[in-house]
Amino acid sequence: MYSMPPPVLQMQVHLPGMHMVAFKDTDNLEDVARRADSQRSMLTEYFRMNREDPNARKYLYREFPEHYTWNKSKKLWNSRKRRFQIGRLVYAHPAEGERYYLRVLLNHVRGATSFARIHTVRDVVNPTFREACEMLGLVETDKSLDDALTEATSFQMPCALRKMFAFI
Numbered sequence: 001m002y003s004m005p006p007p008v009l010q011m012q013v014h015l016p017g018m019h020m021v022a023f024k025d026t027d028n029l030e031d032v033a034r035r036a037d038s039q040r041s042m043l044t045e046y047f048r049m050n051r052e053d054p055n056a057r058k059y060l061y062r063e064f065p066e067h068y069t070w071n072k073s074k075k076l077w078n079s080r081k082r083r084f085q086i087g088r089l090v091y092a093h094p095a096e097g098e099r100y101y102l103r104v105l106l107n108h109v110r111g112a113t114s115f116a117r118i119h120t121v122r123d124v125v126n127p128t129f130r131e132a133c134e135m136l137g138l139v140e141t142d143k144s145l146d147d148a149l150t151e152a153t154s155f156q157m158p159c160a161l162r163k164m165f166a167f168i
Contacts, residue, residue: 008088045075050113056111101129
């Protein structure tokens with residue numbers, strides 16, 4: 001993917017405080033944790049850019065590389081001056097729970113300024129990313145799936161019910 005045009009940037013998706021930090025095995029871990037650049041990631045800097053640059057708020061996280069470049073050494077986004085790049089969020093399996101739902105939200109919410117802001121829907125702060133996804137209608141709720149199975153039991157044959165259950 002890297003050698004074929006257009007270039008593709010793999011974008012990090014992590015829960016608050018769970019980003020990867022590179023360090024040498026000779027580094028003191030307390031010093032690494034205190035370093036300012038250890039607190040920054042591609043995602044947290046996306047949030048910062050949305051707070052500071054009104055123009056940045058127009059873009060989804062995955063659209064960001066089309067308009068900004070990621071400086072890996074300084075861990076900063078800069079305005080793009082030339083060329084073109086596509087962003088691709090790293091995969092998260094639904095079994096990963098909150099990280100998966102965060103990825104879903106990042107694909108649909110523009111201009112998020114923080115982790116807390118991304119799971120705020122219609123001025124209601126949801127305690128989890130999953131509940132924010134459900135409130136936006138981006139994923140099925142457990143209740144809607146239960147309701148569908150309950151309704152199907154009144155008119156479906158057992159074979160069809162088994163298939164529906166397996167599909168869900």
